[in-house]
Amino acid sequence: MKIRHILTLTFAAAAIAFADEPQKAATSPAQPVDIAKLPEGVRELDLFLLMGQSNMKGRGKVPPNQESNPRIVTMQMKNDQWVVARDPLHVDGRVDRIDGSSNAGVGPGLSFAQVLAAKEPDVMIGLIPCAVGGSKVSQWQKGVPRSLYDEALRRAKLALKEGPPGRTRLCGALWLQGESDAKEALYPQYQEKFLKVVDTLRADLGIQDLPFIACTIGSFIAKKEKAYPRVKEINEVLMDLPAQRPHTACVDARDLTGSIGDNLHYNTESQQTIGPRYAEKYLTLQSADKAAGTSAANE
Secondary structure, eight states: OHHHHHHHHHHHHHHHHHHTSOOBTTTOOOOBOOTTSOOTTOOEEEEEEEEESHHHHOOBOOOTTOBOOTTEEEEOTTTOOEEEOOSOOOOOOOOOTTTOOOOOOBOSHHHHHHHHHHHOTTEEEEEEEOOOTTOOGGGGSTTSTTOHHHHHHHHHHHHHHHSOTTSEEEEEEEEEOOGGGOSTTTGGGHHHHHHHHHHHHHHHHTOTTOOEEEEOOOGGGGGGTTTOTTHHHHHHHHHTHHHHSSSEEEEOOTTOOOBSSSSSSBOHHHHHHHHHHHHHHHHHHHHHHHHHHHHHHHO
8 A cells, every 4th residue: 555655656757747848749738718808918819710721731751758838829720729839730630632541740840930039029829720731823822722821811701800809910822742743644723723822822811912831742753753753844834933923932941852751742851941931031031111101101
């Protein structure tokens, strides 16, 4: 009995010590958040849409001891509920149309938000995951059957409604998609449909200068030439976005060679490089807008 009592006390002490550790994804349940009530010292909620297919959804291996930041929150895909963000962000149970997998892992969204949170300590970052594995750009058109665009728009409007009035902004959309369209029959229409996503989103949200930032698909996908023969052409369209529309940018990730082993999905290291590159592009657009506003005010 004494031994059992000692063991019980030992496990209890360990539990108390563990509870004092920083929140870690591998051991803690999702922590609900009421985004209508911003934490003390936080002046606004900045929202970002995460759009695309499996590389935006993320397939990188999730680190075992990731820590969360209460100023980075995410809208769950299954029920629209807000929780403190941690990978995987895109947990929805849907099966990827390309490889039949339903797993989600590390994408670029969280590391993007971490850079912004460090840069702006008085801002809460709200991520709105909307990516669906294997999706084509045609599925991101307004009004098509089971439109992924319509669902993203719904979630964006809901987030804007739920955030504190006058202190909630939709600040940008991140796009990582194109693998499914890197085919002979699909790539010729890609630019038109891709730009339509940008234009329609801005019109429907009433934000004509909404920052829209794309990212190139993995150059290693070209190794699957028979299945995806037009990777180069898709990346050329994505890289050309800033020339086609104002207040846009494209992350060039063609130098990143790390995949999860399938020459299709970026690994964790690559994704955690892409995220900060998205942040750099966003901050550059933001700085340019501020400079333009200052210049106009001084004229």
